Amino acid sequence: MQLKKMLQAGEQGDLYRKQSSHTTVQFANNRLKKINSGETNREVLRLIKNGRIGIGENTKPNNREYLSKMARETLDYGPRVDFAFPAQTRLKKPEIWDEELVNLPLEELIQTAQDFINKATQYHPDIQAEVSIQKEKNFFELENSAGFSSSFRQSQVKVLFALRLIEGKNLLVNYSFPQRTHWRDIDWENDCENLLREIDWGRTNVPLRSGNYPVLFIPETLADILHPVEACLNGQAVVRGLSPWENRLGEQVFSSEFSLSNQGILDRGPASKPFDREGVACSSFPLIEKGRLKNYVLDLETAHKLDLSPTGTGGENGPDFNNLVMEPGNNSFSEMLESIDEGLLIAGTMGAWAGNPYGGQVSGNISLGYKIKNGRIEGRVKDAMFSLNIFQAFKERISAIGSEQKWADNMLLPPVLINPVNISIKG
Amino acid sequence: MQLKMQDLLSLSKSNYCDIRIEETEVTFISFRGREIEKMERKIQFGGCIRSLIGNGWGFVSFNHLDDLEKKLRLAEEQASTINRVKNGSTTLAPAEPIEDEVFTKYLEDPRKITLKEKAELLEHYNQLILKADPRITSTRIVYFDKHTNWYFANSDGSFIYQEKTDIGGNLGATASDGQDRTYDAVSFGSTNDFGTARGHDEAVIAAAQRAADQLTAPTVKGGEYTVILDPEMAGLFVHEAFGHLSEADEIYEDKNLLKLMQLGTRYGPSFLNIYDSGREWGNRGCMQYDDEGTPTEKTYLIKGGEVVGHLHSRESAAKMEARPTGNARAINYRFPPICRMRSTCIEAGPDTFEEMLSGIDLGVYAIGGIGGETNGELFTFTATRGQMIRNGRLAEPVKNVTLTGNVFHTLDNIDRIGKDFVILNNAGGCGKFEQSPLPTSEGSPHIRVQNVVIGGES
Structure with missing residues (x-):
């Protein structure tokens, strides 16, 4: 050049x-x-x-x-x-x-x-x-x-x-x-x-009453409700005073079961690379370790403003994660399913991104959700919405974390069971 | 350019072939909080070749205009490969060859306004928002203008030059009380007038005030309500929920969807009329020709509560024995045209706002649209803000108003349509498959819908 x-x-x-x-x-x-x-x-x-x-x-x-x-x-x-x-x-x-x-x-x-x-x-x-x-x-x-x-x-x-x-x-x-x-x-x-x-x-539709239920999120839908976590970890939100995690490095923000890291140089990671958009070397580092806030995701500008080191996560429009990896638990998927007497499995959401991410409130349409009865899938629940606050959910409401991680976009995630989650149904 | 493109077409072995070449110059400015966030200038230059052989389409896009013949052959090879797998013949609805040059009739050309003046105008709005209320903590201001020289030639003998302009902006205010955060904004857009960016002083102050006032508003209680949608929310609904289903490339190969969207099917009350038009000059999404060189028109989708039309490309029109409607659009040279909306509108009805309020014991007035999503059958839309309706009157403000439901039931549940029609040019754009954002606009009066589910903690 x-x-x-x-x-x-x-x-x-x-x-x-x-x-x-x-x-x-x-x-x-x-x-x-x-x-x-x-x-x-x-x-x-x-x-x-x-x-x-x-x-x-x-x-x-x-x-x-x-x-x-x-x-x-x-x-x-x-x-x-x-x-x-x-x-x-x-x-x-x-x-x-x-x-x-x-x-x-x-x-x-x-x-x-x-x-x-x-x-x-x-x-x-x-x-x-x-x-x-x-x-x-x-x-x-x-x-x-x-x-x-x-x-x-x-x-x-x-x-x-x-x-x-x-x-x-x-x-x-x-x-x-x-x-x-x-x-x-x-x-x-x-x-x-x-x-x-x-x-x-999903070919059989079954009724469900509005109320609070245990809800099993598969990796794809866990990714949807992790968006506020990503938003709060983003150095730009921290610099702008939008993130509730400003000045809170080292504090316990989630339950000790919850660990999330940025993996920049993972072999075969969909978003792995040697250096970021600004020439900072990519690396792997914890974001939230056993519930404790360890690092933000920074680019040159936000690192300078916060007096921290850049993290190799500079993107075209501010800080951008490499691969986001959530540590698995030790429950098999079938164990998690079987543990639910009456609840929901959410396999697809719609509109979950809307609203204010820094408040942690996520509510969305359940585009694909199934009623679980006595540990088995009973059928599809239509016209339902879910609503939860992720700060509360990941702090106090994690019932189980699955052992099998799966890639969803650039995130490697296990399924997670959260109890209770508010479900509202039309009718 | 014309000769180069037509020479290439003369080498084509395709049944049909077209070439687009585009050069777009962009100015982008954003403010966030007290500071300017980004100022950027861009040149987006490139072209594409589309080839139809038998039943197969090939498509090649590029930044370099050298070796065009090689690129043509690659597109033809792709088309032939498809044709070998599913031999047959795709026909396109016939079109007269067109030779034309279309220039934008500017009210005010954004290229004649200096960067300095643009930056100062936005900074002025930014200051107004920040000073409007002590609870305003941040701003989100975005402005862009794009000027495109668009060249199109096809093997039917058409050659068209079209000048395209797209101007848009969003002047947003964020308020916070330390716990909660609320947002409201003023949005503008045009295809021929920088003036659309001016004159928003009072509106931005009012939006900032609304954002601040929302902080103390309670979250709406989840449940089923009679809902009045303001024109912006109704526009979002008609675009997301019905407009996308009317895109004929989705309909013609899916017999079930075809059944749902068949001409003559009844949705909504007998006074419901919905159209999509490329001819509402000055509004985003409107232009003389679509990306297949088809002249645009005003296309009715629902007339008298009955499906009467779809949004067609030349291919979908031939498949469904209809006329091409000028809805084949691509966001830029990197993509082939697909069936898309332009300015999608619900026509004015007979009612005043007071008539719509009357008879509602408990309801919600959903105002402004932050965004929405749909999967064909279900939709979810979030309003900028809301107000409860009690005993036929507007009552206390509420926040976190998210509407959800089944598209077809919701259309059937429309029971009143206002007379206060407006076209809204928001700065956002429409997404379909990987093509986003495409400039579009929406128009509607207030509409009233029975039995809408509003999310929230119940």
Whole structure:
């Protein structure tokens, strides 16, 4: 790269480039629908001068001069910053490149999706499946005026499975979207079976009265209710005084069963990488250890403002987690299910993100929920909403944590049983 | 550009082929709390080629315009691969070749306003919000303008240049009492007028005041209520809950969904009319041509409580023996067009707000929409704020008003429609699959719905 040539007197800067190419195979309504491919080459220039930062971004080839001009134009009015770009350090390189994936022929992507759909339609001929498989090659490069210059490549496979079954006015939708760096880390067989099992449970609707119940969250829905925890750990929220965990490092915030860490250099982690968007080395560190608040998630700016060290979690728009890992417990899933006399399993939520995350209140629609009676799934509960306060839930209401972790997006999570959770039902 | 694109098309072996090339220049400014948060300028440049062979579509996107023929061949190879798996023939609804150039008729061109003036205007709003009430703890101000040169050519012989502009902003206030946090905002948007960003002094002060006042409002008690939706909330409902179901690419291959959305199916009262229009000039989502070069129109979806239309691309229109409606849209060159909304509206009805209130013993007035989600059948929407309705009158304010329900039942439960129609241009955008945010707008009067579930601790 040629950052030096782009800087004028008195300017500090960093130049970030992401080059990507992808091929996507898409099945809609059980049929091969589209094959897409694309290439992008995006570069972002940040300039700092007289304590202000300006940003320019560009995807047009041979347009660096204009890129500098755009960044420079915003310098006069841009935000005030006080941080310095990091120098070169030793970097650990996690395993995030899969030669098999990048060389995988198109035919195999198509066949894999087709096998999945065959399995779903064998279960019920009216099932409409949507499957998309995207394989991606990414190349990241960063250079700054403090001497940092490094790059890495990453492969990714992003899958969407969605199954829809309509019987009368009863519409049942279930989906999952695994995302991994290695082709063989996608568990096609198991994912298909899980989705079909949940579809099967959902074909019978059963009534449930509003009230407080023990609720089993699977990793995918636990991820939904962890969003306020992520929001409170984010250094930007801490700096802005939004997070209730400001000035509380070292304090007990959750039950001692609850441990959560950021894992930046985990081999084959979907969000693992050697360095973050700003050139800080990625690492693994605890966020909440046995219920105690240990670290925030920081970028250069928030670390500087809080007088802490950056954590290798700088993103394009402020601090951003690498992989979020919650420590498993020692209960098998069936043990957890069997322990419930009357309760709910929540397999899908909708709208759980709305509201104020820093207050910890999460309420959402249960798009896919099942009544548990005497330790067994009885059927689907429709038109229900759940509501809980995560500060209370993770402090006093964890009944059990499962032993089997599963990836949901960039989070590796166990199932968790929370008791009680408020459920309101229409009617 | 025209020659380059048409030369390439002449090499195509596809049954149908189109090329789009776009160059978008973006200005983005945000404030958070006392400080400016981000100021950014961007160039988003690129193109794409779409090829249809037999039954298969191929699509290739790129930033570099070199080796275009190679890219065309790749798209064709993808299309042929699909066609080998499911041999057949996809037809597109016929379209006359169009040669046209469309320029934005600006009331005020955002490119003629300096960065300095934009930053100062936003800073002024930021200060007004911060000073409006001692309980205001933070602000969230976002502004963007985008100018796009859009070139389109297809193998039917069309070549269109279209200038597109999108301007939007959100002026938000956050209040806190140490325990709870509340939010309210003023939002604006336009496709031809920077003036949409001006003149919000009184409105931002009022929004900040509302956010602060909400702090002392109790959380609404969960349960089933008669609900009046204000135009913003009703707009959110019609967009999320019914608009998405009307997108024909979802309907034509799913016989069950087709049954639910069949022309002639009755939803809602006989005075319910819903349309989606690309011709409400100046409003977000409105433009002369969609991303397949089809002229836009005003498309009725429900007329007299009966499904009368869907939102079509050329492909879906051919499949459903309908006319293309100009709803094939893509967020940018990296994506192929899919069936999307433009400005989606519930038409005005006969009632005054007082008439809607009368007869409600216990109800909720849901005001403003923070956001919503739907999975086709179920929806969840969160209002910015709420007010209880008691004995036919507006009563105390309430917060955390989240509405949920079944789309079809909710449409059937609409029993009154106001006469106070407005179009709302919020700065947000619409998401479908991986394509988000797409500029859209919504219009509605107040509507009243029976038996809506409101979440919250019961």
